[in-house]
Amino acid sequence: MNPIGFNILTRPIKNCSNKCEKVTGDILNSDDRNLKNIVCRRCGSLFFAADTVIYVEDVQRELKLMSHQGAGKVGKEKISWWWFTDDDLDFDTIGFQTVDGVKVLMCGDCEFGPIGLREANGKFFFMAVERCSYN
Amino acid sequence: MSTKTYDYLFKLLLIGDSGVGKTCVLFRFSDDSFNNSFISTIGIDFKIRTVEIDGKKIKLQIWDTAGQERFRTITTAYYRGAMGILLVYDITNEKSFENIKNWIRNIEEHASQDVERMIIGNKCDMEDKRQVSREKGQQLAIEYGTKFMETSAKANRNVEDAFLTLAKDIKMKMERGQAQQPTNSGKLPLNSGSSKKSSFFSNFCSLL
Numbered sequence: 001m002n003p004i005g006f007n008i009l010t011r012p013i014k015n016c017s018n019k020c021e022k023v024t025g026d027i028l029n030s031d032d033r034n035l036k037n038i039v040c041r042r043c044g045s046l047f048f049a050a051d052t053v054i055y056v057e058d059v060q061r062e063l064k065l066m067s068h069q070g071a072g073k074v075g076k077e078k079i080s081w082w083w084f085t086d087d088d089l090d091f092d093t094i095g096f097q098t099v100d101g102v103k104v105l106m107c108g109d110c111e112f113g114p115i116g117l118r119e120a121n122g123k124f125f126f127m128a129v130e131r132c133s134y135n
Numbered sequence: 136m137s138t139k140t141y142d143y144l145f146k147l148l149l150i151g152d153s154g155v156g157k158t159c160v161l162f163r164f165s166d167d168s169f170n171n172s173f174i175s176t177i178g179i180d181f182k183i184r185t186v187e188i189d190g191k192k193i194k195l196q197i198w199d200t201a202g203q204e205r206f207r208t209i210t211t212a213y214y215r216g217a218m219g220i221l222l223v224y225d226i227t228n229e230k231s232f233e234n235i236k237n238w239i240r241n242i243e244e245h246a247s248q249d250v251e252r253m254i255i256g257n258k259c260d261m262e263d264k265r266q267v268s269r270e271k272g273q274q275l276a277i278e279y280g281t282k283f284m285e286t287s288a289k290a291n292r293n294v295e296d297a298f299l300t301l302a303k304d305i306k307m308k309m310e311r312g313q314a315q316q317p318t319n320s321g322k323l324p325l326n327s328g329s330s331k332k333s334s335f336f337s338n339f340c341s342l343l
Contacts, residue, residue: 046185049140093184095182
């Protein structure tokens with residue numbers, strides 16, 4: 001491992017789906033936080049380390065389907081399962097962008113997204129449970 | 136709330152003319168994702184990346200000017216709390232290099248006097264179109280007492296090094312206790328409360 005960080009550089013980019021995918025296996029620990037690391041499904045970049053964010057459900061939002069830099073005319077989908085935090089410093093690596101006028105979260109490394117939303121003037125962060133990978 | 140797992144928080148800015156590739160420097164580009172077409176940045180882009188230097192976990196908040204530089208509206212608010220600034224020019228664009236002096240004046244006017252600076256000549260993968268020699272870049276950096284690096288966001292050359300070098304310099308400065316700490320950033324004690332956060336957000340939101 002590179003002792004000074006940025007070891008993610010050599011990580012290859014994978015082909016992946018641009019919408020929610022059913023998550024298999026346990027992802028919650030006993031207090032409704034993330035059991036595993038939450039990572040980008042395309043490049044594996046770390047969004048949240050294990051045991052950082054809480055799980056919320058029944059928060060209905062629409063989110064554009066994912067693409068590089070959020071570009072293109074792709075559809076939307078309804079999402080209601082999220083990882084939630086109100087502290088931007090809980091993120092390990094993340095990109096904040098405005099896509100089609102919506103404040104969203106993008107992968108800070110490969111720019112794939114949106115993977116989530118910023119609300120309440122950037123005080124609330126929602127990351128779609130089914131748009132991430134876990135390890 | 137969750138336990139704070141970092142030792143330092145540094146706010147870094149990218150400054151320079153439109154089209155020099157600041158946003159490209161902000162994001163890591165791999166071959167298949169590099170966007171050659173010039174799209175002006177819209178909306179504030181802001182990125183968090185966690186790095187480890189000498190066993191310390193450091194959160195870098197990296198800000199882009201979001202194209203505001205075209206309107207010359209970069210103001211004190213943008214510079215507030217900044218501890219490091221990457222001054223970016225395009226080695227294929229002489230004008231962007233000349234303008235670095237204006238940007239330095241702007242920094243001296245608006246930013247903390249103690250801010251760590253670094254001059255970056257970007258797009259060094261485009262040697263055939265080069266207008267600014269490496270030596271000229273180095274010369275300017277010497278003149279202003281800053282470090283200098285040529286980068287290629289496209290070839291991913293030295294981009295990460297630039298951020299790490301700047302972060303290392305800030306860390307060293309802070310540990311020597313010489314940094315004049317901006318009130319809303321700097322070393323956070325582990326398990327710090329939320330007062331720090333709210334001041335950060337008020338700055339952040341004022342720019343949105």
